[in-house]
Amino acid sequence: MEAIDYTAPKTLDEALKVMADHGDRARVLAGGTDLLVQLRGGRRSADIVVDSKFVPELNELSYDAQKGLTIGAAVPCCTIYEDQAVESNYPGLTDCASLIGSIQIQGRATIGGNLCNAAPSADSIPSIIALGGVANVVGPKGARQVAAEDFCTAPGRNVLEPGELLVSISLPAPQAHSGANYLRFIPRNEMDIAVAGVGSSVILDSSGQNFVSGRIALASVAPTPVFSKAAGDSLAGKPVSEATIDEAAEKAMADAKPITDMRGTIKQRVHLVGVLTRRTLNTAVKRARGEE
Amino acid sequence: MPGLVHVETTINGNQVNFLCEPRQSLLECLRDVLGMTGTKEGCNDGNCGACTVLLDGRIVTSCLVLGVEAQGKEVTTIEGVASPEGLHPVQQAFLENASLQCGICTPGFIVATKALLDREPDADEGRIRHWLAGNLCRCTGYDKIVRAVLDAEEKMKS
Numbered sequence: 001m002e003a004i005d006y007t008a009p010k011t012l013d014e015a016l017k018v019m020a021d022h023g024d025r026a027r028v029l030a031g032g033t034d035l036l037v038q039l040r041g042g043r044r045s046a047d048i049v050v051d052s053k054f055v056p057e058l059n060e061l062s063y064d065a066q067k068g069l070t071i072g073a074a075v076p077c078c079t080i081y082e083d084q085a086v087e088s089n090y091p092g093l094t095d096c097a098s099l100i101g102s103i104q105i106q107g108r109a110t111i112g113g114n115l116c117n118a119a120p121s122a123d124s125i126p127s128i129i130a131l132g133g134v135a136n137v138v139g140p141k142g143a144r145q146v147a148a149e150d151f152c153t154a155p156g157r158n159v160l161e162p163g164e165l166l167v168s169i170s171l172p173a174p175q176a177h178s179g180a181n182y183l184r185f186i187p188r189n190e191m192d193i194a195v196a197g198v199g200s201s202v203i204l205d206s207s208g209q210n211f212v213s214g215r216i217a218l219a220s221v222a223p224t225p226v227f228s229k230a231a232g233d234s235l236a237g238k239p240v241s242e243a244t245i246d247e248a249a250e251k252a253m254a255d256a257k258p259i260t261d262m263r264g265t266i267k268q269r270v271h272l273v274g275v276l277t278r279r280t281l282n283t284a285v286k287r288a289r290g291e292e
Numbered sequence: 293m294p295g296l297v298h299v300e301t302t303i304n305g306n307q308v309n310f311l312c313e314p315r316q317s318l319l320e321c322l323r324d325v326l327g328m329t330g331t332k333e334g335c336n337d338g339n340c341g342a343c344t345v346l347l348d349g350r351i352v353t354s355c356l357v358l359g360v361e362a363q364g365k366e367v368t369t370i371e372g373v374a375s376p377e378g379l380h381p382v383q384q385a386f387l388e389n390a391s392l393q394c395g396i397c398t399p400g401f402i403v404a405t406k407a408l409l410d411r412e413p414d415a416d417e418g419r420i421r422h423w424l425a426g427n428l429c430r431c432t433g434y435d436k437i438v439r440a441v442l443d444a445e446e447k448m449k450s
Binding site for chain 2: 001002003004005006008029031032033036037039040041049051053078101102103104105107108189190191
């Protein structure tokens with residue numbers, strides 16, 4: 001790795017000042033599981049890494065029944081999946097936090113970093129999109145919010161301007177009769193990159209027999225994570241049935257625009273999107289009914 | 293050119309001071325700065341787990357931690373696993389079950405295994421394989437390692 005400087009600001013203001021001073025030559029360090037590999041491999045370069053783990057706002061993990069969940073950008077996956085409030089209220093988030101990398105990686109890697117790294121295959125982003133997540137960003141021009149589905153712009157690229165910092169991700173409070181699930185397909189049991197992944201969330205009516213609404217997002221089937229609005233919207237007002245779920249799966253497959261590469265073919269990935277959409281919807285329904 | 297940074301940390305219960313460049317990983321600091329070569333370098337990109345150490349009680353790949361990040365933390369390496377009285381039951385079980393051939397992955401496996409059994413003394417085979425999925429071994433085929441972990445569970449209970 002080329003020589004770099006390191007700083008560990010203790011406040012958000014200090015962090016923003018360093019970011020402003022160094023512009024795109026500053027890189028934010030959270031878990032480091034992507035950044036350090038990229039710096040070492042020469043895929044990214046920086047003059048200074050800004051360790052975000054001492055800034056209080058980036059280390060917050062808090063749940064409020066009205067406001068929802070705030071996930072500080074430097075909170076590691078292990079803290080998220082060991083959190084009781086997350087497990088009870090956002091099982092779709094626990095799903096993805098507990099399958100990123102190994103136990104070693106989960107001790108360091110963060111959901112905020114997964115979002116900023118903007119890999120098409122990122123396991124947490126479909127869940128964040130499906131759950132209606134919003135990125136809270138601050139920078140020299142002040143604070144702004146970006147919907148999770150608008151955050152990634154290309155492989156490894158996101159909407160952050162030089163000097164801007166992802167502070168946290170907000171998830172709205174779960175509604176009554178709601179449920180979510182994330183699944184990916186990998187040829188191994190662990191430690192692999194998604195050939196395809198799908199995150200689904202649903203809200204059912206009080207009878208548990210009809211969809212009120214749904215959100216579905218896809219991984220590894222386009223240059224960025226895909227929010228399949230058509231698939232989610234197709235559920236609204238329809239009975240929970242195989243036909244309704246098949247229709248959503250068809251729409252999700254239509255929104256998948258994968259490439260053929262070493263991990264899978266176009267045909268296989270589109271097929272997987274259908275399978276995973278059906279499976280995640282079925283699990284999300286069970287969770288919404290309190291059956292799982 | 294960034295200068296050397298003074299890091300004060302605790303390694304295996306001892307207070308340790310060292311100087312490092314900010315770009316150096318904790319793995320490099322352990323091996324090259326402090327001469328603690330028990331922790332091994334495998335892939336150097338977080339895939340193989342050979343460099344596994346405990347950082348404030350959690351297993352991490354030390355190749356993906358900067359040495360400067362150890363400031364004020366507690367690090368436990370393979371050198372901190374055995375006691376002056378003898379090998380740790382996990383180490384003894386690895387020996388008795390012939391769970392190593394070339395041995396490069398072994399320190400990482402032992403640190404990761406000890407962390408698992410300290411948290412979950414009754415982990416079953418499925419949980420053991422899941423927990424150790426971040427540690428690669430190209431010699432044993434894993435079965436002997438899993439057998440050693442199950443054996444270590446028994447040893448630690450008696």
